[in-house]
Each structure stands twice: as structure tokens, then as C-alpha cells.
Amino acid sequence: MVYLAHTAHPQYAAMWLGAVGWILTVVTTGLVEWRVWVVADVSVITSGMVWVGIWRVCFFSHILVSPELRVMFCQKMRLSDAFTPWEIAVAQVLMMVAAVLGLLASASVIYGLRNIFFGLDKKIHILVAFSLGGVLYLLTAVCSLIPLCLNFNSVVQNQTIAFPDIFHVPPAPVEQHVGGGIAVGISASIMMVTSGIVFLTYQFPLKMDYQIQSSWPAKPQDSNPVFALSSPLSLVCSKDRNKVCGGKDNLAFESQKHA
Structure with a gap:
């Protein structure tokens, strides 16, 4: 409309x-x-x-x-x-x-x-x-x-x-x-x-916008869905589930596990 x-x-x-x-x-x-x-x-x-x-x-x-x-x-x-x-x-x-x-x-x-x-x-x-x-x-x-x-x-x-x-x-x-x-x-x-x-003298507008735009700016990494789905980090995590992606090991948790 x-x-x-x-x-x-x-x-x-x-x-x-x-x-x-x-x-x-x-x-x-x-x-x-x-x-x-x-x-x-x-x-x-x-x-x-x-x-x-x-x-x-x-x-x-x-x-x-x-x-x-x-x-x-x-x-x-x-x-x-x-x-x-x-x-x-x-x-x-x-x-x-x-x-x-x-x-x-x-x-x-x-x-x-x-x-x-x-x-x-x-x-x-x-x-x-x-x-x-x-x-x-x-x-x-x-x-x-x-x-x-x-x-x-x-x-x-x-x-x-x-x-x-x-x-x-x-x-x-x-x-x-x-x-x-x-x-x-x-x-x-x-x-x-x-x-x-x-x-x-009425003139019909030459350019009309049919799209609904978001009220907040999108993040650069979210603007490309291909990049978000096929990033190197996600590919590594998908191959090795035991590997922790993007975080550090909790030493306290590990000590209680081997106790």
C-alpha cells in the first residue's frame, strides 16, 4: 500500500x-x-x-x-x-x-x-x-x-x-x-x-517506498546471513564438539570432575 x-x-x-x-x-x-x-x-x-x-x-x-x-x-x-x-x-x-x-x-x-x-x-x-x-x-x-x-x-x-x-x-x-x-x-x-x-498541476510522486525498515541499525556481522552461518569458528565447532569455542576452561569445574 x-x-x-x-x-x-x-x-x-x-x-x-x-x-x-x-x-x-x-x-x-x-x-x-x-x-x-x-x-x-x-x-x-x-x-x-x-x-x-x-x-x-x-x-x-x-x-x-x-x-x-x-x-x-x-x-x-x-x-x-x-x-x-x-x-x-x-x-x-x-x-x-x-x-x-x-x-x-x-x-x-x-x-x-x-x-x-x-x-x-x-x-x-x-x-x-x-x-x-x-x-x-x-x-x-x-x-x-x-x-x-x-x-x-x-x-x-x-x-x-x-x-x-x-x-x-x-x-x-x-x-x-x-x-x-x-x-x-x-x-x-x-x-x-x-x-x-x-x-x-498535481504531480504523482516519482519514488515510492514500499518497504518497512527496522527502527534500529543492524550489526555488521548480522547483515550478511551467509557470513553468520559459515564463519570459521562455527565450522570448527561443528567438526569437533569437544572443543570449546570462543571461551576458557573453568579450572574449578575440572578439579571437581577428576576428584
Whole structure:
């Protein structure tokens, strides 16, 4: 059994970093605060602010309410709707792809760490799992960053959206700001990029010690069993059993024997 756990401490931390980044990416997909619009007409939009996400458009109102949200009124934006901007349509597709890729990346790196911490000597499996997980984390970050940057650019350029009349939202805001959803998504992408790089830079140890060594040094004469068994002294003793090997006669014993 090969001990490899001490070689994967950075990868263990990167697994948690990538998992948190993936969870935040999923959260970002459902957030409605991607683009914050400030409107002048507050007769219907009593809060004066509209939150534009990639799936819904919401605002607070005491006139129009959604049954499940009480004072908040929301309308869905679908990929097939003609008024949906292309950057939001791209975000709907790529953010879902990013969620799936992040899940596969987490599963791959967990499998690699399982082989390491359980002492399974599967070098190819570990390297493939870490490499695949690192690449998938990088792809997840790219799929997330593209729609985030596109919508960030739309906010900077103050682009408009031709909402239908049922939305009760003007096509152009007075001003718009970057919402918290984009900030959360960018932070999640940075986490996954860092995690992917850590997994791709993992190096399997080149030299592994499978032997168990003694805790005390061996004596020089014991290091060679052939020498220990075939020493000249042992050969002499084996031929002549009456000969005392390596010792002196006890004179007192001899005197009592002949008495």
C-alpha cells in the first residue's frame, strides 16, 4: 500500500473551493439581480427599481402583485420569446451547461481523492481524475464568465430591452447598475479557475517506498546471513564438539570432575 495523502493537501482544499464555486454558480443562475434598472415612472413600479435576471423580471409594487410573492411582481423570460436579448438567451444556455459541468468536475476530483486517501494504488486513475476534473472546472468557469461579461457590458453601455406591455416595464431605464448576481457569479468563476489550476498541476510522486525498515541499525556481522552461518569458528565447532569455542576452561569445574 502506498501512502499518498500527504501529496494531495492542496487538491483537498481545491476540492472544497471548486465545490463552493459550483454551488455559487448554481445560485447565480437563479438570482434575479443581474441588472438593476432605475425607472422614473413609479405609478406602477412603486419601488422605482426593476431587477432583470436571466429568467425573470421583477419589481416591487402595491398595485400589481404575484400571488406567491405578495408585494413583488414578476414575469418570466423564455428562450423562445422574441423580446429576449441575445446576451440573456446565451446566459440561459451557458449557465445551465456550467451547472452540469461543475457537477461532473466535482465528481471526478472526489473520485481521485478517494483513491488517494484510501490508499488505492491506481496512478493512472488518479491522474486522469484530477486532470479531467481540472479541465471541467476551467470549462465551467468559462461557460459562466461569458454570459456574466456580456451582461456586464450591457449594463455599462446602458442597453435597452423591448419588454411587452404585460410586463409594465419601460424599454429604457433612467440608469442601470450591475446587480449582485454578476458579482457572485464572477467570484464563483475565480474560485473554479483556481481549483482547476491546482488539480492540473498535481504531480504523482516519482519514488515510492514500499518497504518497512527496522527502527534500529543492524550489526555488521548480522547483515550478511551467509557470513553468520559459515564463519570459521562455527565450522570448527561443528567438526569437533569437544572443543570449546570462543571461551576458557573453568579450572574449578575440572578439579571437581577428576576428584
